[in-house]
Amino acid sequence: EAGVAQSPRYKIIEKRQSVAFWCNPISGHATLYWYQQILGQGPKLLIQFQNNGVVDDSQLPKDRFSAERLKGVDSTLKIQPAKLEDSAVYLCASSFSSSEAFFGQGTRLTVV
Amino acid sequence: GIQVEQSPPDLILQEGANSTLRCNFSDSVNNLQWFHQNPWGQLINLFYIPSGTKQNGRLSATTVATERYSLLYISSSQTTDSGVYFCAVVLGGYNKLIFGAGTRLAVHP
Numbered sequence: 634e635a636g637v638a639q640s641p642r643y644k645i646i647e648k649r650q651s652v653a654f655w656c657n658p659i660s661g662h663a664t665l666y667w668y669q670q671i672l673g674q675g676p677k678l679l680i681q682f683q684n685n686g687v688v689d690d691s692q693l694p695k696d697r698f699s700a701e702r703l704k705g706v707d708s709t710l711k712i713q714p715a716k717l718e719d720s721a722v723y724l725c726a727s728s729f730s731s732s733e734a735f736f737g738q739g740t741r742l743t744v745v
Numbered sequence: 746g747i748q749v750e751q752s753p754p755d756l757i758l759q760e761g762a763n764s765t766l767r768c769n770f771s772d773s774v775n776n777l778q779w780f781h782q783n784p785w786g787q788l789i790n791l792f793y794i795p796s797g798t799k800q801n802g803r804l805s806a807t808t809v810a811t812e813r814y815s816l817l818y819i820s821s822s823q824t825t826d827s828g829v830y831f832c833a834v835v836l837g838g839y840n841k842l843i844f845g846a847g848t849r850l851a852v853h854p
Contacts, residue, residue, distance in 0.1 A: 664840060666842060668844075674846060674847075675844035675845055675846045675847050676788075676831070676833075676844045677844075678841065678842065681841060683839055688839040689839065689841055724788070726788075726842070731775065731835075732793070733776075733778055733793035734833075734842050735790060736780075736787070736788040738785075738786070738787050739786050739787075
């Protein structure tokens with residue numbers, strides 16, 4: 634069974650530029666999560682989708698971050714404009730109904 | 746919101762030693778997961794354990810939901826066990842997954 638796929642693996646951008654990350658969950662998984670992990674900290678939930686609907690985005694900085702999950706399958710997370718403090722690893726995870734979540738390898742973003 | 750606290754924050758072991766990592770949570774949860782984050786940043790699933798005890802090789806986990814804690818046991822540690830161990834609680838109707846701050850483990854030969 635293929636795992637959660639994320640791209641790109643690494644991205645370096647200048648502050649005020651925009652960036653997008655892509656996630657393809659495990660086939661059949663209705664729940665998709667995006668997390669931000671700053672160095673030395675635990676992952677922080679940014680947004681959670683159930684199929685193509687948002688069920689939690691309480692910690693998403695909506696002035697600069699946006700996410701969508703069209704057709705309830707893959708998802709994109711966008712940052713526009715990026716700030717230095719957005720440097721982090723962005724992790725995508727998926728789960729089937731109420732079962733355990735599985736994570737992709739993450740995208741390491743550096744904002745300079 | 747719920748608080749998820751892990752202890753100790755850092756742990757240094759000699760190869761072959763045993764250790765216990767703890768995860769306390771402040772409210773009722775649907776389930777609990779333990780992960781190992783390897784040096785390349787990948788989160789590896791270890792246990793999915795709402796209550797009781799599970800074992801997988803040298804690792805085992807126990808969750809006592811009524812007392813709001815979970816323990817991860819590592820026996821005969823190896824250098825490959827190094828990394829960060831996270832617990833994450835599952836809560837709410839949509840199974841929100843909330844992480845603790847992690848325990849950083851270094852196993853020396």
